Amino acid sequence: MYLKRTNPTLYYLQRLGFYLLVVVIALYLLVPFLWAVLTSFRRAGDLFLQPLQFMAAPSTWGNYADVFANPNFRLGLLYSLITAVGAVFIALLFGSFAAYALGRFKFKFKSAVLYIVLAVSVFPQIAVLGGLYTLINTLQLYNNPAGLILSYLIFTIPFTVWVLTSFVRDIPGELEEAALVDGASPLQTLFRVLFPVMMPALVTTGLLAFINAWNEYLFALTFTSTKRTVPVVIANYSGATQFDQPWGQIMAASIVVTVPLIILVLVFQRNIVSGLTAGAVKG
Structure with a gap:
């Protein structure tokens, strides 16, 4: 407000620059997605048109019909x-217990455990691929959704533990004390008060x-041969010949896979914001 009173020209130029930057970033992020949506409604022959002609071409739902008619895609969704x-269920279950212990109790090497959890969460997947492949084969879980769930726990549990620990640490201890005074056991306190x-x-x-x-590709490609998830199914889409790439169907399948995630984010956006900002301010 001080700048607006002292130098209104500079103030409005800064505001204009800010909004131009926002528009540029929005276009950079949204145009590829909007182009994918547009491609999913175009016939195969329309993909070779000029951009303006491509945008003006008539829309069709044929690509979406073909995608849902594909049994591999339906099984991939399942x-x-x-x-x-x-x-996610297993990660939240075990991650909550681990976060409660790390956030509430004092014990030796607690900081080392937290740093190990952080290191595991940022470890590249390709580095553990060989050992994990041997483990899954030994447990006879190859080409089995249970094998994928086991492999996904490598990155879901450390992430869950790290995020929840910082949140549990900032929960007032008076809540637990009140529950214990009322006769609640530690498990009852955890499930009925803290959760x-x-x-x-x-x-x-x-x-x-x-x-x-949902978007993981490397483990799904390596640990399955027929019971494959959607990212692998989309990557293996092929046309009538080896030289034919059905981009319209690929874009339609990608939109179908992305829309549920967008809906989830929109539905839980308030929880996401409050969860990400929780513990950011001490008071």
């Missing part, structure tokens, strides 16, 4: 849902872990 939900308070953080970590598991 396997993706099973593996993502299973991995409701942790709900924003649980929703945030669960949704982010679900997105990572």
